[in-house]
Amino acid sequence: MRSESNELLSIFDRIYIINLAHRDDRRREMDAELRRIGLSLDHPAIRMFPASFPPDQGDFPTRGARGCFESQLGVHRAILADGVTRALMLEDDASFVPDFRALLAAIGDDLRWVDWDMLYSVSPLDQQPGDEAVGRHLLRLSPDHTFPLAHFVGFSRRFSETAVPYLEAIYGRKPGDPAGGPMHVDGAYCWLRADRPDLTILGTRKPLAVQRSSRSDIAELRFWDRLPVLRQVTAAARRSPAVLRMLHMLRGRK
Structure with missing residues (x-):
């Protein structure tokens, strides 16, 4: 049986971990999480990505929403600049579930043969109208199947090519713009999916990672x-x- 690290790196060529430069505690915790599955922050496939720490909320709902939006837009730009085919983006408070190895092995083959553009694995998913089952553990999500959170998300290069100009346009608009103004990044992904139903969006029925409870530097x-x-x-x-x-x-x- 493949190790978790080999299985993960057979699906993603690069893993980007969003981390604020001064949050050594979260880097240590993330390194411990990676070591649980046979990786570490020193692995050549893993890149620590500097999170945005904006001075204010600007036109976004909160300062935190602006920081998350800018950080994830930066990851998409990095995916294109680095020539990555498929990438995994982790926020530094992601924690792999106890049965991570078994779940990853169960979905690995399906992820390798499906030409997917985005992979959500952030919360339990039930099949909704318009979704299609992909094997026993994955769903091809309809554009109407929306949910929050984005701490464990995979992207294809094609998705990032679409996301960069799309997110940049949202960032540059005013709040309330009918085309989509500054918003939480998970909401922006839902808007993008609705506008681009040709993209293949997958979700795992059971999440591969949850969010650790951790002090925020941006939220109150x-x-x-x-x-x-x-x-x-x-x-x-x-x-x-x-x-x-x-x-x-x-x-x-x-």
Whole structure:
């Protein structure tokens, strides 16, 4: 049986990890995640991509939305500049699921024979009207099947060739423009998919990665992240499933 690293690199020629330059903690955590599957940040197929840290929100809904949008647009430009055929983009708070190896092996063959343009693996997916099953573990998503998050997404070069001018146009418009103004990047991908139904968009029924709970540098910080001592305790506690559940409950009461 192939190792997780060989399986992953048989699908993607390059892995881009979006990371803020001053977030050493997330780099260490991401390196630990990669080592779980036989890779590391030192592997030649892996590139740390500097995340955007904008001074303000500009015309975007939030400062964080602007930073994510600029960062992912930058990854698409890098894919084209680097001559990559298929790339995986990870945000630095992505965490591989416990059964990553089995899931990746199950979808690997299908991903190699389908000429896909975008691969979502960010949340559980149920088949919706217009979707088509691809094997047992993948769905060919209709343009109407939309959902948030973009922490584990694969792209073909063809998709990036489309995405760069499309995202640049959104970035340059004013809010509320009927053609699509500044918005969250996952929303922009949904707009692109609706405008380009010829692109083949796949989703995994079960996600290959989830998001680690981690302090944000751009979103408004909660009290436990603003106090230095509590910040250190919280960083360690976030790895506890019980604490994660408590934090999610607190967020839901906001």
